[in-house]
Amino acid sequence: MKKLIKTRNILLLTLALSAGCKPNLDLLNPQELSTDTYYLTADQLETTIIPAYQALIGRVQGGYARSLYYELLAPGDDFNHTFKWEPMYQDTYNTPASDGMASGTWKDLWNGVAASNLAIDKITNFTGQIDEQRRNRMLGEAHFLRALHYMHLACLFGETVPLVEKPFSSDADYYPTNSEKGQVFALIVSDFQKAAELLPVRSVLYANAAQKGRATKGAAQAYLAKAYLYRPILESGQKAEFAKAEAELKKVIESNEYRLVDYFKDNFAESTENNAESVFEIQMHNGPGWLGDDISSSWRWQEIGMFDGTGGSWWNLAPNKKTHDEFEPGDPRKYMTLWCENGAKHTQVDGKVTSYPDWMNNLATNKDLYGTRKYCPDVQVADFDNGINDRLLRYADVYLMYAECLNEKGDITGAKFYINEVRKRANNIVPSEQPHLWYQHSRGTIPDVDGLLAKDTTINGVRLNNIKNVIAHERYVEFTGEYLRYFDLLRWGSADPKWLEPLKQLGWTERATYYPFPQAELDNNKNLRGNAMNN
Template identity: 75%
Template structure:
């Protein structure tokens, strides 16, 4: 799949860029390819989908290549900006509408929407020779990607973003006004439901190695479930659709297409991408040269991975002590998630083997913050960008969302069963780990749910004495650094305000629930009004 992203990406992206720029003159060059003259064969239709996948990475650094690990992690209570980036707005709830990364995110997500709309249109209207299963699969991918882009836009900017569901052809399309309440949520769930109907199972699609990493039926079902759970964020004032989410998650589980991998750390390395636990991940590729020639790489390990003073790390954003304290004694995931005391060592490119004492000796401040080992190599690479795929939905997430749905309907025994599957895996010995780490040869010691309830412990002020609190705790530690904590607190807080208290403590207000619309967009489009953060 990494190579598929490269093939034709620049060419197809150029078609989109040319077609989406409003011309000053009505001139047509019959020798020049355009979106109106190119998509004439089934093979060319395959190319229509690629720019949408690429937009998730971010061609203007507005996706998972760079912007998202700031914009999705920093607002939570689990990561803080360091002295290396002052000021950073994303964790202060005062991001200005002029912010550059935010503008890049807006552009890349709308590029993805445009590419998806174009693909849906061209594939739907295609009347040439094509295998019906192939056409359904391509159309399913396009609907899936549009749903995912709108999900991201809704999470970050709110439900008044424009609704554009067809290729841009007129002034009205270029200068769309705000959507009405409920429209964005309806589009997201409708698109993902269509995708789930159209896409093949993972085993069928991945039988062709060229399609490994593309969206599957399970990807669409899992994302549809997530949209149902995120409804309080995507459509303010409306409750989560737990019944709808439960039904979709059960389909994923019953498909037997996915399973937890034995070693937790295998979810975050380049050597084990698209494994049995991966439901959907962003396909990164680190080409030659600085930043990679194809712009499909990530800066994540350099910017939010290793401590400052180690291997030239930037260390702009870091897990805080709350994240460190949330892990239970004997939980190996702590040392696979964080660079911390008694944890793994990091080898610099000059061969220097560094440890916690070394890292602390290089720090004059922020000694209460940690490094992010998750997605970070143990040995420094020669360039700071890398091609480690970002796992957006893992089977562990599916199991914990399912447990949450079961708990909401008071199926306590069922909820415990699925939480225990995740907790049990956490205790596994990891033979591939560094030999100095104790869980390389001895199992973890965290108890099952009943054992945890019996301990009656409190983590960061939250007593783990009921299933909902245990689910919140388990999502915190299992999925730390995977872009979910802030949005978990938001969606729970819309039903029970106590979950908003950790955010309010660090300055969050209802007004700052979303990022502001970029000012450059409001300047260009007089039909569009900003959200509360623009006022």
């Protein structure tokens, strides 16, 4: 699947909505393929889905390959921009509508919506010979991907983004207006529901190695649950739907298609991609080039991984001291997540081995920030980029979301069980780790939930004396750098404003919940109004 996504000879539809200009719809070259003349066989139909996957990686450097991690991580209280990027607006809550990074993200996500719409249309209306199971699987993927792109758009730009549900067929289609309240959330839920009905389970799909990494029934169910929990973000003023989320998460758990892998570290290495814990991940592929030729590789380690100056890394965004301090003593995840004191060493491409004292000696400023070891190879690759997949949804998230739902309805015993499963794995000895790291030969020492509650610990000002606070803490340390913290605080803050305090202390206001619509889009489409950040 990694190489399939990288395929060049596909019809990648670029949405005019994101391009700033309208194509001439009257021109048709009979010598060239078009969406009307190409999709005539089942194999050709298969290629309709690939651009929607590729859009998550990014064609205009707005996806997970290059810049989307800035958009998702920087607004939280867990990462800060460094001296290497001044000014970076994403963590100032004052991003201008002219910002190129937000514009690139907007374009790539709309490319994904357009590609998904084309796929849904072509697969639904296909009259050629095709196996019904194959048709259902492809249609399920298309609905899943449209929902996922819209979930990103609504989380980043708000619920008033346009609602576009079909391919463009007239000039007027290129100038949609804002969606009405609730429409985008309803589409996301409907699409994930359809995907869950149509897609096969993981074991059936992955029986064909070529299908590994594609969306599955479990992925659709887990994302549907996440959409229910994210409803306060996706539809402003609405409450999270815990009971509905619980029902979907229970289906994923009872499917027995997933499990927590033995070693936390295996969720972030290239050699252990698409493992038993992976519910859905971005399929990266590092090809022979690094500019222009290779569009499916990740620049994450270079941009937000290792400290400045180590192997030429850029270190634009970094975990802060609050994140470092959130880890309990004896938690091995700290050293698998961060480049920090007493942690792992890094080997440069020239063979030089460096460690925390070296990094601090060479660092001029921002010595209170850290490196992100997740997705960052311990041994530097010769290329700027690499092919490490970005795991967007892990089974650990299913467990902790389920624990949250159980806690909301008062099932404290059940909630503790699923939190403990995640914490128990965190203590495992990791034999594949660097030999000097203590947890390569000794277990971690973090207690179970009851032990943690008995300690009555306060971390970063939050007293861990109830299950909700324990879940918040556990999500923080388990998913540092995995794009969840900011959105967790937003959704919790809709019900209890105390969760917004960490953001308010950084300058966040309700107006800054979302990024502004790109100004170029508003200039091009007079039917479209911006959100609060555009005013």
